[in-house]
Amino acid sequence: MNPNIILLIVLGIIAVILYSVYVQLIQKKNKVGESLASIDVQLKKRHDLIPNILTIANKFMEHERSLIEDVTRLRTEALSMQTNFFNMEDKIKLEGELQSKLGQLMVSVENYPQLKSNETMVQAMQTYTEVEEHIAAARRFYNSAVLELNNAVEIFPSSLFASSMGINKLPFFELTDEKEKAPIDAKDYLYK
Amino acid sequence: MLATTQEANEYRQKFHAYYSEKIVNDLASFENLRKTELKKWVGVIIFAAFTIALLIWLIAYFPSQNGNSSGKIIGAIAVGFWFWAHNISKSFENKVKKSIMHSFLSFFGDFSWHPSMSISKNEIDKSKLIGNFNSIEPDDYFQGTYKGLKIYFSDCVLSNGSKYSNNYKRIFDGLFIQLEMNKSFKAHTILLENSHINLLTNFSLPHNFPDMEKVSLEDPEFNKMFHIFAQDQVEARYVLTTAFIERFKHLKDTFKANHIRASFLDNSVLIVMDSNREWFKLGDLRKPVDDAGEFQEFFEEFVAVLSLIELLNLTSKTGM
Secondary structure, eight states, X not given: OOHHHHHHHHHHHHHHHHHHHHHHHXXXXXXXXXXXXXXXXXXXXXXXXXXXXXXXXHXXXXXXXXXXXXXXXXXXXXXXXXXXXXXXXXXXXXXXXXXXXXXXXXXXXXXXXXHHTOHHHHHHHHHHHHHHHHHHHHXXXXXXXXXXXXXXXXXXXXXXXXXXXXXXXXXXXXXOOHHHHSOOOXXXXXXX | OOSSHHHHHHXXXXXXXXXXXXXXXXXXXXXXXXXXXXXXXXXXXXXXXHHHHHHXXXXXXXXXXXXXXXXXXXXXXXXXXXXXHHXXXXXXXXXXXXXXXXXXXXXXXXXXXXXXXOSOXXXXXXXXXXXXXXXXXXXXXXXXXXXXXXXXXXXXEEEESOTTSTTOEEEEEEEEEEEEOSSOOOSOEEEEEGGGTTTTSXXXXXXXXXXXXXXXXXXXXXXXXXXXXXXXXXXXXXXXXXXXXXXXXXXXXXXXXXXXXXXXXXXXXXXXXXXXXXXXXXXXTTSOTTOHHHHHHHHHHHHHHHHHHHHTTTTSSSOO
């Protein structure tokens, strides 16, 4: 067989392999984009719910002023921050703080029996739990997509394409609050 | 109900007392009928054995040119006798069940039994868990509410082709369990056991699910056990929490099922287990009607299905 034809075939095979690596990398990047959009949708639900919770909390929770103010401030900051590949670390940190403060607010509700039995608050708390479940699910989807992308960014030969296309490793969406990561001591809750 | 072994034992004892008090008396009247039906059944078996032996003798002594058709005739006659005997025992079983099922189910709460109903073909098709089939042979169908959640379960056989023809093919034999979940979701998610694909269901992946995407969860063991397809990646993870998948992994062993699959759609889960055996059997002609062992087995099967709600923690909003 003509050596030129063999060379052409070999080059063709290499081109196909490289193209498929490139396509997979783009697919993985798009998957992360899709998961980011999912997270945004779920976070918006959380942001929409906060004013309702705060309106009720304001009426009853006199001693939690600073907590309510923190939640309001963090929500405003979160609303003004766009979600994209470049600010994910800041976004994750900010949403982590917001989640932590909201969690504290929900725990504080336990200290206000009148508020705890308020029907609107009960509904808001149920919705909050559901929204947080959806956020957790979206976070898992994002982390799974990021894991695949990060592997592709680090492993040869897709790493070559990734660096030339400006695709970098992305951070995982993890709990940022150290308190939430720490093991729970039941005594803290049982003997209050 | 059965959170601990001690609780389970207490529940069994309660059932035993209930059985002695409410069910045994109703059963007593069936003993004479059982003996009569058993005689009929034995008669059919003896008559079948005699007829078939006679036919074989005739064929051996007067061989025809077409040996194949003689074999087919004997086969058809044997099948006919089998159905005759089967009908006698099935009809007795249904009589017993009709008579005592109401009091039996009262023990568990708000439940009803429908002997000739099953989960609908539409529901099965919608779940996308079973390949093509054109016939459902229902056996038992139960519906009720347990721990505030609706539950439907059905023991049935799914098949293709006419039962009496050569192209008859059994596609599925086992249990369908539909459970309401305390979660709100619309998108469709399905779990198919890896070892099961292409064996019974005529599945060829992934073009069976054009509107679904493959989902890869964070549990490698679970990913190895099941193919997961979903219309929505987030909702798939919303129903398949890490705690839920951990519990789901043990279902197959708990139920001694050959294969297990599940479909999550419209706030409920449909769990399908191939077991190749008849569930919820009562009224065996060959055993005295007050034989407690049969009831015990029925009780255990019924409780196992209800325990799914606790096992999978479906009453919880978070699934944790």
